[in-house]
Amino acid sequence: MQQLYPKQEINANSAGNITGLAFYLDSSATIGDSSNWTVYLGHTTKTAFISGTDWIPASQLTQVFAGTVTNNNGKVEISFTTPFAYNNVDNLVIAAKENSQSIDINNFDEVFHVYDHIPNSTLYYKGDQMVIDPVSPPGGIRANYKSAITILGLTSSTTPACPFVVYPINNAQSIPLSPAIKWFPVSGADSYRVSIGTTPGGVDVINQQVVTTTDFSPSIPLNPGVNYYLRVTSVSAGVNSSACTDIAFKTVPPIPVNDACSGALLASSFPYTYTQNDAVSATNNAGNINVCSDAMNDGTWFKFIGDGSQYTIKATMPSGSTFDPQIGVYNGNCNNLVCVNTVDNGGGGTAETITIPTVAGTDYYINIGSYEETIDAPEDIFTITITKL
Numbered sequence: 454m455q456q457l458y459p460k461q462e463i464n465a466n467s468a469g470n471i472t473g474l475a476f477y478l479d480s481s482a483t484i485g486d487s488s489n490w491t492v493y494l495g496h497t498t499k500t501a502f503i504s505g506t507d508w509i510p511a512s513q514l515t516q517v518f519a520g521t522v523t524n525n526n527g528k529v530e531i532s533f534t535t536p537f538a539y540n541n542v543d544n545l546v547i548a549a550k551e552n553s554q555s556i557d558i559n560n561f562d563e564v565f566h567v568y569d570h571i572p573n574s575t576l577y578y579k580g581d582q583m584v585i586d587p588v589s590p591p592g593g594i595r596a597n598y599k600s601a602i603t604i605l606g607l608t609s610s611t612t613p614a615c616p617f618v619v620y621p622i623n624n625a626q627s628i629p630l631s632p633a634i635k636w637f638p639v640s641g642a643d644s645y646r647v648s649i650g651t652t653p654g655g656v657d658v659i660n661q662q663v664v665t666t667t668d669f670s671p672s673i674p675l676n677p678g679v680n681y682y683l684r685v686t687s688v689s690a691g692v693n694s695s696a697c698t699d700i701a702f703k704t705v706p707p708i709p710v711n712d713a714c715s716g717a718l719l720a721s722s723f724p725y726t727y728t729q730n731d732a733v734s735a736t737n738n739a740g741n742i743n744v745c746s747d748a749m750n751d752g753t754w755f756k757f758i759g760d761g762s763q764y765t766i767k768a769t770m771p772s773g774s775t776f777d778p779q780i781g782v783y784n785g786n787c788n789n790l791v792c793v794n795t796v797d798n799g800g801g802g803t804a805e806t807i808t809i810p811t812v813a814g815t816d817y818y819i820n821i822g823s824y825e826e827t828i829d830a831p832e833d834i835f836t837i838t839i840t841k842l
């Protein structure tokens with residue numbers, strides 16, 4: 454098992470020697486058959502494991518303990534024969550191997566106290582009858598929690614640790630205007646302070662608001678399409694954490710100019726191409742469009758004037774998209790649409806294509822939106838191409 458403890462969480466005052474570790478469990482828990490431990494420490498830049506085989510190589514680990522451990526009133530404390538020199542620059546990986554070939558009723562990850570932290574910051578392999586070779590470990594399972602520990606020997610910083618913000622993540626895009634900001638609790642913190650600004654380090658939106666939980670949402674919605682800088686600090690006995698880094702994020706774009714039929718973008722030369730980068734902010738306006746027998750959401754709108762030729766309309770999504778569009782083509786006018794045709798052949802991320810005949814001088818309205826017939830489902834980025842045949 455490998456678990457990652459970021460420098461930010463360790464919050465040491467300076468580089469120093471780690472002399473031991475303490476793990477916690479119920480005082481009544483039995484570890485008699487899981488008590489033969491080998492423990493390694495290492496420096497790492499990782500904060501999470503990217504896959505089940507993303508083990509930190511044994512060559513980067515230093516064995517700090519091998520022996521039998523005991524549950525001493527709810528605590529397993531191990532002392533290193535040779536201290537581990539922590540550089541207070543990198544993160545720390547703690548690797549533990551339990552060598553017994555028999556099993557306890559309660560296994561390591563179940564018996565020891567754990568807490569939720571950065572997703573995938575633990576990687577473990579559990580094979581009750583097999584002692585793994587740390588040089589070539591098998592594929593493991595990642596977890597979003599890790600052991601509650603005390604790192605012995607280091608001098609703590611005089612200020613409490615900076616919280617890890619879970620949401621939004623740094624450089625996130627299309628964040629809602631009332632985001633549910635969330636962070637992991639900091640050990641020893643009695644409150645937190647949240648600031649939001651429109652410049653790095655700024656407090657012009659929220660100025661050090663005191664929060665006693667680990668989540669926060671601004672009481673006044675943020676503005677669309679704006680870059681914000683979030684800073685969450687922790688407070689312990691009146692002392693504020695220092696030098697916490699900003700989380701930059703951008704809110705959802707404003708409602709597209711072509712959200713309603715009346716704002717349809719005019720395609721006047723062909724092939725016409727437009728990428729609707731702000732589609733996520735499209736609304737369903739007056740409700741689903743059921744002019745054609747296959748109804749759809751009111752997405753965003755385009756129009757062109759027919760000339761008697763056939764036109765092909767295509768909607769494509771960026772790779773990895775799950776947006777499932779439908780294309781509706783209508784004539785008449787925005788207050789009285791008449792179905793020409795509609796297409797929804799593909800699922801999420803799949804392009805849709807439709808070809809229609811046109812009558813010279815007739816307006817054609819194109820709606821690209823979610824295929825959903827009855828509910829309001831979000832749109833996402835697409836590119837429309839209109840080609841004259």
Ligand SMILES: [Ca+2]
Nearest residue numbers: 712736751752
């Ligand atoms: Ca719309």
Ligand SMILES: [Ca+2]
Nearest residue numbers: 777778797799
């Ligand atoms: Ca579709």
Ligand SMILES: [Ca+2]
Nearest residue numbers: 747748749824
């Ligand atoms: Ca539909």
